Amino acid sequence: MTKEEFYNELTKISALRDSRLNCAQLVKNDMKLFPYLIEILFNVDDKKSCHAAWVFEFVCEDYIYALIPHLDTFTKNIHKVHLESAIRPVSKVCQFMAKAYYSKENNTFKRLLSPEHKERIVETCFDWMINKHKVATKVFAMETLFLFGQNNAWIHTDLKHILEQDFQTQSAAYKSRAKHILHRMKKNT
Structure with missing residues (x-):
């Protein structure tokens, strides 16, 4: 085709x-x-x-591994996606990548997801958190940031600040996930 x-x-x-x-x-x-x-x-x-x-x-x-040969393309372009209908699935794929990277089993993501790739994902997820996007996008972004923050304390610090700052003005779904993420961050310290 x-x-x-x-x-x-x-x-x-x-x-x-x-x-x-x-x-x-x-x-x-x-x-x-x-x-x-x-x-x-x-x-x-x-x-x-x-x-x-x-x-x-x-x-x-x-099959998240389909993305492996395209990591550079994906991470260099995710910040360009601006139509809300496209941002939500892209943010979910970022979450899939973070979960694969932090899974207990040894896998290709652990070897091939470079610091530059992670930096681009983290930067874009923070953009999604602080800009006006739908709750689903923010939920996937906060989960991704939580996972990548396990080895980078500054990510958890910044994420915690955003979650606490936005908590009162967000929806019930956002609040529920934010509480869960804040609890997991506290548990990990």
């Missing part, structure tokens, strides 16, 4: 879960489409980049 044919497939999907899953299965069945998916995802002014982000999330949820 060419990039143009794949783009046309993306234009056909809807926000319905089954629609997104079917397109993700198409990619998982032919991983040669994954670079096209990333390319379309980072064409950030095209509204179909949101469709690519939805599919990207499902592919990475099932």
